[in-house]
Amino acid sequence: MRIDRVKLIAEMARQNVSxxxxSEKACISRCTLSALRGGKSCTENxxxxxxxxxxxSVGDLKED
Structure with a gap:
């Protein structure tokens, strides 16, 4: 599954979250989050x- 990297980066900027x-809130590693921001695929979880x-919602972040 892929997250739309532009949507993710825009939402992070809108909420002013680093x-x-x-990564702490989502309980995932910084490396994983950086990969998502770079357009890499990931698990549904x-x-x-x-x-x-x-x-x-998940739909707000998924690629169209």
Whole structure:
């Protein structure tokens, strides 16, 4: 599964949250979050954790 990197980066900027803060909230490593921001694929569980940490739906972050 892929997260739309532009949507992720935009949502992080909108909420003024750093990679460190989001990785702690989502309980994923900074390395994993950096890979997501770079457009790499990930597991569905990771997408759910990131979306929950940002307070958005999975659909808001998925690629169209």
């Amino acid at each position: 990679i460190n803060e989001l 990771t997408v759910k954790r990131v979306a929950a940490a940002l307070g958005v």
